[in-house]
Amino acid sequence: MNEQQHPVDPRPETQQAAPAEWGWVKPPQPLVTVETEPLAYHRLLRGIAKPSWWKPLVLLLLATAYFFTLSFAIGLIMSPIMLAFDPQFATELLAGETEILDTQRPISIVFAMLSIIMMLPAVLLAMLTLGMRPVGRIWSVAGRIRWGILWRTLAAAVLSVIVMNAVGIGFEMLLNPAGAGGTAANETADFDVNAALISGLFILILVPIQATAEEVVFRGLFMQVLGSWLRSPWFAILIPSVAFAFGHIYDVWGLLAVGLMGLVAAWLTWRTGGLEAAIAIHVINNLFAFGVMASGVSGETAQTESAGGAGTLVGEIAGLALFAWLSLKIWRRGGHGRERIDLLVVPADSKLARGRTVVSVQEPQLAPAVQVAQETEGDQRG
Numbered sequence: 517m518n519e520q521q522h523p524v525d526p527r528p529e530t531q532q533a534a535p536a537e538w539g540w541v542k543p544p545q546p547l548v549t550v551e552t553e554p555l556a557y558h559r560l561l562r563g564i565a566k567p568s569w570w571k572p573l574v575l576l577l578l579a580t581a582y583f584f585t586l587s588f589a590i591g592l593i594m595s596p597i598m599l600a601f602d603p604q605f606a607t608e609l610l611a612g613e614t615e616i617l618d619t620q621r622p623i624s625i626v627f628a629m630l631s632i633i634m635m636l637p638a639v640l641l642a643m644l645t646l647g648m649r650p651v652g653r654i655w656s657v658a659g660r661i662r663w664g665i666l667w668r669t670l671a672a673a674v675l676s677v678i679v680m681n682a683v684g685i686g687f688e689m690l691l692n693p694a695g696a697g698g699t700a701a702n703e704t705a706d707f708d709v710n711a712a713l714i715s716g717l718f719i720l721i722l723v724p725i726q727a728t729a730e731e732v733v734f735r736g737l738f739m740q741v742l743g744s745w746l747r748s749p750w751f752a753i754l755i756p757s758v759a760f761a762f763g764h765i766y767d768v769w770g771l772l773a774v775g776l777m778g779l780v781a782a783w784l785t786w787r788t789g790g791l792e793a794a795i796a797i798h799v800i801n802n803l804f805a806f807g808v809m810a811s812g813v814s815g816e817t818a819q820t821e822s823a824g825g826a827g828t829l830v831g832e833i834a835g836l837a838l839f840a841w842l843s844l845k846i847w848r849r850g851g852h853g854r855e856r857i858d859l860l861v862v863p864a865d866s867k868l869a870r871g872r873t874v875v876s877v878q879e880p881q882l883a884p885a886v887q888v889a890q891e892t893e894g895d896q897r898g
Contacts, residue, residue: 545863545864545865546863546864546877546878546879547861547862547863547864547877547878548861548862548863548864548869548874548875548876548877548878549859549860549861549874549875549876549877549878550859550860550862550868550869550872550873550874550875551857551858551859551872551873551875552857552858552859552860552872553857553872554855554856554857555657555855555856555857555858556657556743556749556786556789556854556855557656557657557739557740557743557785557786557789557790557854558739558740558742558743558749558752558753558785558786559740559743559744559747560653560657560740560743560856561575561648561653561740561741561743561744562743562744563653563856563857563858563860564647564648564649564653564858565647565649565860565861567744567860567868569744569745571646571648571744572740572741572744572745573741574646575642575643575646575648575737575741576737576741578642578645578646579635579638579639579641579642579733579737580638582637582638582639582641582642583634583635583638586634586637586638587631587634590627590630590631590634594623594626594627594630597623598623598627601623602621602623602624605618605621605623605624609624614818615818615819615820616628616819617818617819618817618818618819619711619712619715619716619719619806619809619810619812619817619818620707620708620711620712620715620817620818621711621715622711622714622715622718625715625718625719625722625806626718626722629718629722629723629725629726630722632726632729632730633722633725633726633729634729635729635730635732635733636725636728636729636732639654639732639733639736639737640654653740653856654732654736654737654740654791655736655790655791655792656789656790656791656792657789657790657853657854657855657856658789658790658852658853658856659856661790661791661792662790662792662850662852664850665788665790665792665793665846665847665850665852666792666795666796668846668850669792669793669796669797669839669842669843669846670796670799670800672796672839672842672843672846673796673797673799673800673801673839674800675838675842676797676800676835676836676838676839676842677797677800677801677804677835679831679834679835679838680801680831680832680834680835680836681804681831681835682831683830683831683834683835684824684827684828684829684830684831684832684834684835685827685831686827686831687826687827687828687830687831688824688825688827688828689827690827691825691826691827692825692827707812707817712810712811712812712817715810716807716810716811719803719806719807719810720803723799723802723803723806724799724803726802727795727798727799727801727802728795728798728799730760730798731781731791731794731795731798732791734756734757734759734760734763734778734782735756735778735781735782735785735791735794736785736791738752738755738756738759739752739753739756739782739785739786740752742755742756749786752782752786753779753782753783753786754779754782756778756782757775757778757779757782758775760774760775760778761774761775761778765819765820769824769825769826769828769829770824770828772829773824773828773829773832776829776832776833776836777797777798777801777832777836780797780836780839780840781793781794781797781798782794783840784840784843784844786854787844787847787854788843788844788847788852788854789852789853789854789855789856790852793839793843793846793847796843797836797839859875861878864877
């Protein structure tokens with residue numbers, strides 16, 4: 517009698533299925549490339565590879581750690597320079613007897629500006645460390661600075677700041693006629709023209725970077741961290757605006773004016789899908805404010821708590837309203853988007869794949885050792 521023949525499994529030995537008693541083994545799942553939902557600017561961290569609730573928190577903490585490390589390094593570098601060029605300023609600063617930013621002491625401009633500028637590399641380094649690519653998502657939904665919007669909104673900001681200050685000065689003169697005839701600082705004997713000119717040069721070079729760094733933190737990092745947890749844009753708009761206002765040393769009128777600027781900048785960032793308009797109004801406003809300070813025509817050459825009165829706030833409202841209107845017109849005419857769709861590569865059975873548009877499927881490759889498929893960073897598109 518012939519022995520009964522059994523069919524031979526044609527699959528290679530390394531690709532045979534696991535025995536039934538290996539019930540604990542999870543077979544590899546296919547990977548799928550899926551589209552995220554359309555993400556507004558404040559939600560862009562939802563499009564990073566392997567999005568998790570804790571990653572934005574780690575990003576915030578890591579950026580803070582980098583900032584303090586870089587600030588410490590700047591302090592070490594600037595200390596001997598400060599002692600060499602203006603030792604009295606260093607002594608008075610440590611004793612609390614002088615303002616940290618005084619345009620009659622150019623070294624104070626460099627120290628103050630560089631301390632703030634360190635926020636920019638701190639955020640970018642933190643994103644790179646955590647693999648949050650493209651890092652350009654901090655600038656806009658396009659994953660980069662949209663230079664066309666930036667240059668045009670800079671021009672709009674110049675006009676708006678002129679209106680802002682003209683209206684503000686006019687209302688201040690109406691509300692307080694007696695205070696309109698003060699003595700300019702540049703009319704006093706101790707006003708140093710050379711110091712003012714050197715400070716003016718430092719202002720032109722450093723203020724655009726300083727203002728950009730503040731926007732990357734307050735309208736970039738903070739908005740996107742909050743937006744990764746909360747869908748409504750208003751949390752991401754309002755909370756950083758309050759923090760931005762209290763990050764300044766002004767009186768109540770100054771805090772209201774700064775808070776209003778932060779609010780408009782945050783709303784424009786969300787509405788246009790990027791930081792360009794916010795950077796533009798911040799740069800031009802600071803150039804004007806520090807330029808006036810350096811010239812001494814306002815009576816003060818240092819940054820103090822006093823920032824005008826009710827008239828200043830009225831001017832702020834007028835200028836920012838004009839800037840918001842012009843910025844939206846520029847954005848619409850340019851045909852720019854305000855949302856982004858990223859591509860994520862995830863296991864087919866993961867929560868991230870449910871209800872998403874599938875772009876492609878990658879079948880798993882069986883191997884002698886069972887491999888557990890994990891999410892990997894996929895291509896992204898804007």
